[in-house]
Amino acid sequence: MKALIFWTCMLLMLHTEGGAINPAYRIEVTIAGFSGPKLYLGYYLGDKQYVLDTAEAIAANTFVFSGAQPLKTGVYFVALPPKNDFFQILISPQEQSFSIQTNQEKLQEAVKIEGSTENALIYAHLRYLRKQQGKAAAIAEIIKQSETKKTSRTQAELKQQQLNTNVAQAQKKWVQKNKGTYAATIIGANLHPVPPLESFAKLDSLEKSHQLWMWTRQHYFDYLPLGDSTLLRTPFLFEKIDYFIRTLTPQHPDSICRAIDTVLYQMSQAPETFQFYLIHFLNSFAASNFVGMDAVYVHLVEKYYNTGKAPWVSVDQLAKLSTNAKKLKPLLIGKIAPDISLERKGQRTQLHQIQSPYTVLFFWRYDCSHCTESLPALKKFYEKYAAQGITLVAICVKPTQEQPNCAKYLQENQMPEWFNATDPSGKYFGLYNLETTPQVYILDQQKEILSKQIPADQLELVMDKIIEMNKKSRSKVE
Structure with a gap:
């Protein structure tokens, strides 16, 4: 039992x-x-x-x-x-x-x-x-x-x-x-x-499971009044909210944002509870290791902090949060990647001018151990996908005077002739918020960001899934 x-x-x-x-x-x-x-x-x-x-x-x-x-x-x-x-x-x-x-x-x-x-x-x-x-x-x-x-x-x-x-x-x-x-x-x-099981009795198992899940999400808080401040200091409240957000909610940024909004709305009459969980959600998704979850962080800053719903935050702290969210927003999955100038072998082009079904951006430095450790896996990836028309753009995050060292490192380590480029203007550094390296972005033909923050040894797996999903999407349209 x-x-x-x-x-x-x-x-x-x-x-x-x-x-x-x-x-x-x-x-x-x-x-x-x-x-x-x-x-x-x-x-x-x-x-x-x-x-x-x-x-x-x-x-x-x-x-x-x-x-x-x-x-x-x-x-x-x-x-x-x-x-x-x-x-x-x-x-x-x-x-x-x-x-x-x-x-x-x-x-x-x-x-x-x-x-x-x-x-x-x-x-x-x-x-x-x-x-x-x-x-x-x-x-x-x-x-x-x-x-x-x-x-x-x-x-x-x-x-x-x-x-x-x-x-x-x-x-x-x-x-x-x-x-x-x-x-x-x-x-x-x-x-x-208790769900009305008799209402789902005639459904097949798959549809029944789906309807039960939807019913459970809709009625999850029927007995749990989130606006009751006396529930804050209990051992069960956090577990129940965490289950709603991380298990009952599809793990997509848009769905998570809606779920968090639902929770915070019901907590609005309990200021201490609202404050505790808004801070908790912000910190959780600021530190999330899952790809794309920075969208939840940006949503929380814009919807709650920037609109005066977090009065406990100092002016300086609010400014930092707002600035960080502003830097992240153009780089969220689904956004068009910022266009940058690329110089290669004395010729210049724009990132958005590259004609390729997929473009992989790789920001690196020759004196970054994580970057150099990623290069062998990146080489393997390139050798597998170059024939499929995928372009790999490697940008060494170094000032102009150090760029020769980047090329020298690639040559000495026998890296392929992929699209090694520089941006003499240095604008890429701010546009892509390159506070750490390496950074990897996968872009589609229209330069929409499909994925990012991918370890080089997982790049093949992610690319295969993207290609497979794209094929399924095209077959549905046809």
């Missing part, structure tokens, strides 16, 4: 958030059987955990966390060094002083809390879920047994389905009954929308 196990794991990660009302917090913890000198109190934010407070023992097995400033609403954890076994608690604005008793041998199962209705609610519900998990494990064992008769297996699978249904219904009833509590917010945020 995987669904039930998932719920149990998720629901153990409780959470809360909001403005603190009490002037301070005091949490007394007694752990039978634990003889350590201290405990840690921590919280969740994004995909990380942070230690907030340390409590020294005030008596045998007893510790007190306290502070002058109230705790922010969220899911917190109490960790026992040195192994850092832990249990979780909810902190809400109204309940910041309470006591906890548990046992080191059964750390989570034995938790008893006085003075906190929220934690009493959540732990009572978790005890119910553990009982159901025990039933699920017994049923799963029957199904797993290879010698189980077909009839017994079928009956067990039906029981499994019924148990899952009963648990899901109980969860919803519990949330409705305790509506308005932070515990209900946490449980409710982890409910799964």
Whole structure:
């Protein structure tokens, strides 16, 4: 019963958030059987955990966390060094002083809390879920047994389905009954929308899979209110958003941009959550190693930072972001590559004047180890594709006076007579944002950027895929 196990794991990660009302917090913890000198109190934010407070023992097995400033609403954890076994608690604005008793041998199962209705609610519900998990494990064992008769297996699978249904219904009833509590917010945020399978019953398997995927994406946040600021400091919010962006969303820049916009729009009523995730998305796609994802970075800068929706950013930082996005935008996949002058053997031409089904731009330096390591693979690539009319333009990123050294290096290393060129004006350096080398671009006949940032040893693979996709596209048109 995987669904039930998932719920149990998720629901153990409780959470809360909001403005603190009490002037301070005091949490007394007694752990039978634990003889350590201290405990840690921590919280969740994004995909990380942070230690907030340390409590020294005030008596045998007893510790007190306290502070002058109230705790922010969220899911917190109490960790026992040195192994850092832990249990979780909810902190809400109204309940910041309470006591906890548990046992080191059964750390989570034995938790008893006085003075906190929220934690009493959540732990009572978790005890119910553990009982159901025990039933699920017994049923799963029957199904797993290879010698189980077909009839017994079928009956067990039906029981499994019924148990899952009963648990899901109980969860919803519990949330409705305790509506308005932070515990209900946490449980409710982890409910799964159930697709209307009967609507897809007559579809073939491929279309059914597609429709289920579309339905899941559309209803993914039905129970997860992203505009609720109390969800920021929970251990499940980041995982759910990350799954939506990186798994449920096609990994194409345009699709990812739309998905992020959907998430941020729903977060607009929770400023702290909005700020955290906008910064997270920007940093993630600024550092992405996947080709074309710089388009997401440019989108975020233009749509949010340049329009005043990131007021926390300093003037200097905003200027850097805007400048960087401006440099990247003309080089995004799908854009027409900037035209540059090319000088070769005393003759000049323009990049856009080169007649070729595909043009590969290779920016390099003879004193760049990564560049020179790429040349053998580039030579192999050229020898394979030159007969197909593909042009390889190699531009040595050096000033005019050093260009002879570029030619000398190629000659000494017996590189082919591909299109070795220079741009005496040096404009290519700024137009192609050449802060690092090597840089590789694949352009089509119209000089549209098809791919870039490709390691030389993967160039053949990428080129073959591009040619194959182009053939399929032409055959569809015909």
